[in-house]
Amino acid sequence: MQENSYKKSARAPWIAVICTVLLIALCVFAIFYQRYFNSAEAQGAAAITVHFIDVGQGDATLIICDGEAMLIDAGSTSASDAVTSYIRRQGVNSFKYVIATHPDEDHIGSMDDVLSKWNCETFIASPTENDTYSYAQILEVCEKKSLAITPPVLGETYSLGRATFTVIGPGEITPDTSINDSSVAVLLKCGTCSWLFAGDAGSAEEEFMLSSGADLNCDVYKVSHHGSSSSSGEEFLSAMSPAYAVISCGRDNDYDHPHDVTLRRLKACGATVLRTDEEGTIICYSDGSAIWWNTEPELRFQFSEK
Ligand SMILES: [Zn+2]
Numbered sequence: 041m042q043e044n045s046y047k048k049s050a051r052a053p054w055i056a057v058i059c060t061v062l063l064i065a066l067c068v069f070a071i072f073y074q075r076y077f078n079s080a081e082a083q084g085a086a087a088i089t090v091h092f093i094d095v096g097q098g099d100a101t102l103i104i105c106d107g108e109a110m111l112i113d114a115g116s117t118s119a120s121d122a123v124t125s126y127i128r129r130q131g132v133n134s135f136k137y138v139i140a141t142h143p144d145e146d147h148i149g150s151m152d153d154v155l156s157k158w159n160c161e162t163f164i165a166s167p168t169e170n171d172t173y174s175y176a177q178i179l180e181v182c183e184k185k186s187l188a189i190t191p192p193v194l195g196e197t198y199s200l201g202r203a204t205f206t207v208i209g210p211g212e213i214t215p216d217t218s219i220n221d222s223s224v225a226v227l228l229k230c231g232t233c234s235w236l237f238a239g240d241a242g243s244a245e246e247e248f249m250l251s252s253g254a255d256l257n258c259d260v261y262k263v264s265h266h267g268s269s270s271s272s273g274e275e276f277l278s279a280m281s282p283a284y285a286v287i288s289c290g291r292d293n294d295y296d297h298p299h300d301v302t303l304r305r306l307k308a309c310g311a312t313v314l315r316t317d318e319e320g321t322i323i324c325y326s327d328g329s330a331i332w333w334n335t336e337p338e339l340r341f342q343f344s345e346k
Pocket of ligand 1: 098099144146147240265266
């Protein structure tokens with residue numbers, strides 16, 4: 041009898057350990073299943089997905105609509121693995137369009153990699169050139185693959201599945217035009233939903249777009265120049281009247297992007313702000329009439345109170 045009760049008490053801790061391990065495994069499985077189910081369900085109802093890829097300081101946006109893919113910018117050279125592996129994970133076989141908004145390293149650093157790994161039907165790039173290694177690498181890949189560089193033509197509209205996008209910038213490029221103000225800007229539409237991308241366009245290009253009479257109204261604004269104070273002027277914001285504003289920037293970046301004054305202007309125009317430095321990669325889903333996200337949009341403002 042004594043031996044038996046000894047055995048029972050020795051077994052009890054093991055049973056408790058096994059139960060705990062099983063319970064933890066069940067919880068982990070439930071969390072992963074829910075995440076997978078939620079993302080699959082979100083993707084399933086969407087006609088278009090817009091992925092603001094977390095590339096640290098820089099821009100790279102992947103857009104997929106009805107199986108057709110488009111990339112606006114490709115992040116800096118150091119983001120190459122992050123960008124190419126992300127694109128691969130989304131099952132992209134080739135690009136219908138790739139846009140290089142302007143030839144700054146944080147937008148085109150990894151573009152040579154993307155263009156050499158994936159075929160691209162139409163490669164649209166700013167007419168402004170740059171005397172950098174990254175830019176030379178792009179020219180080399182284009183030559184190797186006989187890929188023509190299509191200049192942006194104002195008002196030109198392209199189709200991506202059921203979606204369309206229209207070139208709304210840059211305006212006329214003069215010797216005084218800055219690289220940022222030569223950014224290719226497009227308004228993407230799917231059903232009644234729209235997104236505006238303008239690279240790092242500053243006040244001069246914003247003024248041009250306002251005066252051009254182009255439709256600037258959008259639901260989602262990819263905040264130009266990573267939230268710099270030199271972009272996203274009040275007039276431009278009120279013409280767009282965006283419900284959401286996505287800022288692509290690196291955590292603790294050297295430029296203090298996004299600037300407080302820009303965050304204040306975005307708040308004043310009523311936009312909900314999402315930031316890749318806080319959320320990681322941000323995915324926007326739409327069925328052409330509604331928009332939803334992979335993350336809970338929150339109004340986040342980190343003012344340095346003065
Ligand atoms: Zn930039």
